[in-house]
Ligand SMILES: NC(=O)C1=CN([C@@H]2O[C@H](COP(=O)(O)OP(=O)(O)OC[C@H]3O[C@@H](n4cnc5c(N)ncnc54)[C@H](OP(=O)(O)O)[C@@H]3O)[C@@H](O)[C@H]2O)C=CC1
Ligand SMILES: N[C@@H](CC=O)C(=O)O
């Protein structure tokens with residue numbers, strides 16, 4: 001029986017998951033492939049720590065170059081993470097004529113074009129299903145099954161760590177930092193968890209999604225990114241009272257030659273399917289012009305689910321190899337020469353409804369002054385929760401607005417923050433009511 005040899009770089013959380021798939025599911029993969037996948041080498045800096053899986057003698061090495069230059073290895077899986085040395089290793093694998101599978105969204109969001117051009121020039125495949133939505137087969141859905149559609153928009157809950165934190169804060173009133181520690185212990189978080197909580201990891205994934213949905217290059221630095229570290233139990237409580245949940249949402253929209261690409265905490269009505277996505281689960285809602293709305297849901301992080309996506313890519317490459325096809329489907333779902341350069345809409349032009357929370361002195365006339373300033377900017381008030389009567393203490397005042405541009409909201413808030421009766425910088429959360 002024909003063998004396809006695989007080399008693995010990075011024996012961490014996901015690397016260990018990949019080895020588990022090799023060990024547990026060899027038979028089903030062989031029956032689906034008609035060939036055998038063989039894990040020939042695994043490189044990690046540390047090959048003595050117990051990772052919960054045993055590896056055959058002679059497979060482990062501390063020398064990544066041994067994997068990259070081994071003429072027998074057909075496919076290299078990169079699971080080191082980060083920019084370097086992952087970039088150098090992936091380019092080296094391509095130079096040596098190897099197909100590459102990676103889960104590294106950071107690398108792809110920043111250096112994707114360089115890597116994919118090198119792969120195209122060499123005639124090898126680079127696949128990265130695990131990089132977005134962990135185990136959810138979202139990238140293959142976009143570039144294969146849904147490829148006859150023009151996409152209007154894409155919404156995603158794309159970070160398992162943040163969704164796990166927000167879910168436990170919402171459902172149990174749990175404390176942010178202890179839940180983050182738990183997410184790290186479960187292997188969900190990035191090596192640097194600020195990438196998770198500050199929205200950077202979600203933005204890496206959004207960059208890939210927006211490029212693949214709309215067929216455009218995205219400059220990662222143009223994506224607006226806000227994380228969840230400023231979300232307070234008070235905002236979660238008020239959101240509930242208004243019938244919303246707070247989620248870290250990745251939003252991509254295409255409209256009249258521009259795209260929106262932004263990541264920020266967002267209030268979603270509780271009766272929307274995305275509001276029900278809890279814990280480490282992720283979901284992506286796509287709207288295509290013919291298929292309409294499609295929602296994909298599954299575990300967005302963790303050893304086993306992510307390893308499933310990695311091995312799905314290895315199988316796809318192996319199938320192409322066995323059938324004599326090379327790079328059958330363009331990596332980004334579009335022929336490289338047909339990829340556009342659509343600009344990202346500036347944040348000030350975004351239109352949304354807003355949740356505004358002010359910390360005000362409980363004095364007569366405060367509400368009138370704030371609503372007056374909003375009125376001056378033409379911002380309509382949809383509903384309001386007024387301060388409790390606590391005399392001189394500062395109390396929260398919450399206003400839900402009608403749709404307004406971000407420019408109007410930020411200018412109005414700057415004026416409101418100058419009032420003597422407003423005791424802390426005002427706080428806002430965007431609301432997403434239109435997911436069609
Ligand atoms: N964890 C998750 O749920 C998910 C992760 N991903 C992505 O998968 C990738 C791997 O993540 P994860 O497994 O969690 O990360 P880990 O940090 O658990 O694993 C990375 C491994 O790579 C090793 N490594 C670092 N430098 C080298 C090197 N020069 N040569 C060989 N090995 C090296 C690390 O060793 P050491 O620790 O000694 O530095 C570590 O064992 C990342 O790109 C991540 O973003 C994608 C989806 C989900
Ligand atoms: N740190 C990421 C891992 C998967 O991409 C997350 O929490 O989603």
Ligand code: NA
Pocket residue numbers: 129130131132133134135136137138139309
């Ligand atoms: Na995926």
